[in-house]
Amino acid sequence: MTTIPFFPPDLFEGDRKVMLDLIREIGTAPEQKFILGEHTRAFERMLREATGAADVVACGSGTSALGLVLRAMEIGPGDEVVVPAFGCAPLASAVLEVGAQPVFADVDRHAMVLDPEDAAARITHRTKAILPAHMFSIMADMPRFAELAAERGLRLLEDSAVAQGAVLRDTPAGLWGEAGVYSFVQVKSFGMPGEGGAVVTRDAELGRRVRVLRNHGQNGQRFVHEVVGTNSRFDEIQAAFQTYRFAGFAERLERRARIAERYTDRLAGLPGVLPPPPGREGRCYYVYCLQAERRDELRDFLAARGIGSHVYYPKPLPQQSAFEPHAPADDEWPNAQHAADRILALPIYPHLSDGEVEFIADAVREHCEVADVH
Ligand SMILES: Cc1ncc(COP(=O)(O)O)c(C=O)c1O
Structure with a gap:
């Protein structure tokens, strides 16, 4: 019988040799650097140049990218964030993890992404941010959300985890908001065989804060902790593999x-x-x-x-x-x-x-x- 799996086991088959060579090369290199090294820096630079962002910060997953941005924006207890009622768990859990309250708004009936009118109706004096997500194959109505955020003085964070490569009115997904995120889990548009994500932003200072938070609050100097951070670092082998695969x-x-x-x-x-x-x-x-x-x-x-x-x-x-x-x-x-x-x-x-x-x-x-x- 014909078998067409939803998750194909041969997704990376064509690049198998490259991956195996990278494992040996990075695994046996004298510097023994497996996270946040030259390959991650090159990968970030490549994505920055490709998108025109001020900064791209590779991190542990799309979920933790959302959390890092919320923390860098100082969203926390007492704050509300408007999120879609239909979507993946991190839309709500990332908000709850920083101690803020997700406020669920309905989605458009056909496109299934956050409905700007319903989102607007749920804004209160506690609302700090709107978090539309591009879901399935369609970007949320970012021009309308950008207007709404500006009118109501709110921050705009864009869950573009699944939408890397999409462009709306000449602006890439991830760059409509103050910050966006990408996920590199294998099924995503720029998926890889493992866990990883990135924060993408037009705001260099926001990028700097995310960079510090992703590595235990250190600002470039080892064992000097500027703020309370977390471990959300990027793998060197995956960074080199993704840099190679970006051409296709x-x-x-x-x-x-x-x-x-x-x-x-x-x-x-x-x-x-x-x-x-x-x-x-x-x-x-x-x-x-x-x-x-x-x-x-x-x-x-x-x-x-x-x-x-x-x-x-x-x-x-x-x-x-x-x-x-x-x-x-x-x-x-x-x-x-x-x-x-x-x-x-x-x-x-x-x-x-x-x-x-x-x-x-x-x-x-x-x-x-x-x-x-x-
Ligand atoms: C819209 C959306 N946001 C965030 C995430 C989280 O990404 P990750 O799986 O890399 O944590 C996903 C992935 O499932 C997603 O679909």
Whole structure:
């Protein structure tokens, strides 16, 4: 039977020799430097030049990048941060970890990213920041959030963890806010075989503070601690590997966008499924998420044909037991619930063949046509 996994085990197969050589080279180098060395500096410099940021600070994960920015912005107890009600856990947990309160706002029904009007309605005198996230394949409405932050005197932090490489009105994802973040977990647009992230910012002073915080509060001088920091450092082998792989990033993104376009062409107008809004502006096809009326049946139907799919995310954040105590019990996020009940991600990694893309689209079409008859 055909098998098209959602998480392909051969994602880095083409670069295996490079990785093995780097392990030996860095592992046996006389300086024995495995974190925050010359490779991390080169990687940061490369991303800074590619984005036009004032600073890029590589760190332990996308989650810790969010936490470092919140701390560098001095957001803490008594402060509120408006976050999307539908998305990944760190949107809420990073805010709670600094002692601030996440305030959940609903998402747009189709795009499934933070709805600016609902976010605006939830701003109070305690609100310090807005934290929109680019989710699935679509950037949040950053021009509107930038306006809103300016009008209301709020800080704007951009969760661009999954959107590296996306551009909206000529501004790269990550640079709309005072700071953005990237995640390099393998499934992300610029994923790698391991854990890592980065803070990207237009504000050099904010970057400096993040740099100090990520390495135990040290400001370049070992064992001199300027502030209470944490360990969120970047791996030298991964930095060298990512620097090498950056040359193919634009091409891989383009392949993802073409696969997305093909899915949308084949699936638009079908009964019972809604493809994401089409287009290239502000898009980064980290995943390709449909909304399907009979989502679980579709997932099983695809699985029976050997096609892996994935539910990002089965519940809105305020309905998760971790975050329920931090959300008003009588509140509702109808679009977040609508999305959680319907969302299904199809495989979209760059080395999917055209034949595999057609096979997946055929299977979705077949399910919708059969389901429509019954
Ligand atoms: C939107 C978003 N923000 C933040 C993160 C956290 O990134 P990481 O897994 O590198 O901690 C993720 C990853 O799941 C994400 O999807």
